[in-house]
Amino acid sequence: DAKTTQPNSMESNEEEPVHLPCNHSTISGTDYIHWYRQLPSQGPEYVIHGLTSNVNNRMASLAIAEDRKSSTLILHRATLRDAAVYYCILEGGANSKLTFGKGITLSVRP
Amino acid sequence: EAGVAQSPRYKIIEKRQSVAFWCNPISGHATLYWYQQILGQGPKLLIQFQNNGVVDDSQLPKDRFSAERLKGVDSTLKIQPAKLEDSAVYLCASTKSWGSFNEQFFGPGTRLTVL
Numbered sequence: 001d002a003k004t005t006q007p008n009s010m011e012s013n014e015e016e017p018v019h020l021p022c023n024h025s026t027i028s029g030t031d032y033i034h035w036y037r038q039l040p041s042q043g044p045e046y047v048i049h050g051l052t053s054n055v056n057n058r059m060a061s062l063a064i065a066e067d068r069k070s071s072t073l074i075l076h077r078a079t080l081r082d083a084a085v086y087y088c089i090l091e092g093g094a095n096s097k098l099t100f101g102k103g104i105t106l107s108v109r110p
Numbered sequence: 111e112a113g114v115a116q117s118p119r120y121k122i123i124e125k126r127q128s129v130a131f132w133c134n135p136i137s138g139h140a141t142l143y144w145y146q147q148i149l150g151q152g153p154k155l156l157i158q159f160q161n162n163g164v165v166d167d168s169q170l171p172k173d174r175f176s177a178e179r180l181k182g183v184d185s186t187l188k189i190q191p192a193k194l195e196d197s198a199v200y201l202c203a204s205t206k207s208w209g210s211f212n213e214q215f216f217g218p219g220t221r222l223t224v225l
Contacts, residue, residue, distance in 0.1 A: 032211065043114075043201050043216025044153065087152055097166065098214065100145075100152030 004088045006104040012078045013109050020073040020104055022088030027068050031092035035062065035073050037084040038103070044087065047073065083108045112136065114217035116202050122223045128190040131220045135183070135204030141165075143214065144177055144187050145201040153201055159185065192224045 005023040012018040024033065035047040048055055048062045050071070055062040061074040075082055087103040115134040123129050135142050140161050145153035156175065158166040161182035170177070174193070179185040189196055199219040205212035 036214075041218075043203070043219050044214075045216065046213040049211065085152075097155060097158065100154070102150070102152055 004090060004101055006086075006088055006101065008102070009105040009107065011107045011109060012075075014080060015077050018075040018078045018082070018106065018108075020075075020086050020088075020106065021070065022072070023070045024088070024090055025069045027090055028092055031090040033062065033064060033068075033071050034089040034091055034098065035060070036087045036089065036098070036100075037082075038087070039081075039084045044100075047086070049091075078106075078108045080108050080110060082106065114202055114204055114215050116200075116217040116220055118220055119218065120221050120223075122225065123192055125194055125224050126191040128188065129192055129222060130186050130188045131200050131202075131222075133185045133187070133202030133217060135185070135202070136215055138206065139204035139215070140182070140207050141205045141212070142179055142185050143203040143205075144185070145203065147199045147201055147219070149198070156187070189222075192222075194224050197222055197224045 032049050032051050034049040036044040037047050038044040048057055048060050050062045050064055063072045083106055085103040085105050087100050089098050091098055114136055117132050121129055142159045144156045146156050147153040156170045157177045159179040162179045175189055177187045199221050201216055201219045203214045203216045205214050
């Protein structure tokens with residue numbers, strides 16, 4: 001499985017935008033980029049995914065570099081509830097298998 | 111829509127004892143996953159079922175771990191005998207189908223402590 005690299009942690013202020021980076025230099029042409037997040041004491045939850053074009057949904061936006069070797073998850077207005085571990089995952093097989101790394105821990109200051 | 115249910119939520123056992131975890135996926139979801147999450151790490155896939163058949167169990171320690179999904183609905187994961195390094199959160203997830211993008215829905219997990 002192609003690998004992703006994320007910083008260990010990031011801090012943000014409440015109500016400010018947050019940009020969470022992810023590097024995936026060995027991404028293949030058929031790999032999708034998925035983001036999941038895990039709130040404290042809960043299972044992970046889906047945030048967003050994309051292939052080549054930028055994507056928006058009610059939770060976040062995903063900006064994908066033109067060469068697809070990096071991407072950024074954008075939370076437009078961070079809330080305290082957004083404090084979580086965010087996982088950037090590449091998925092390319094037909095079996096929907098997700099390989100989680102350590103993720104990035106986001107802290108939100110009030 | 112009810113989410114993925116898991117029980118128990120917490121379990122404490124002595125090493126060499128046996129333990130079993132239960133998962134009820136979202137109704138109609140054909141694919142079921144069991145993950146192991148050790149403290150400070152991301153979840154690691156142990157086994158994936160499509161209906162009642164195993165799709166991937168390459169990371170399941172088969173000398174002590176077993177899983178089944180009878181009738182393609184509920185699933186149980188068993189550890190026998192448990193070791194100290196099995197202390198972790200065991201997560202169950204499900205998706206509607208297999209082979210194309212489907213959001214994985216996770217349960218709350220079972221936290222296992224092996225003493």
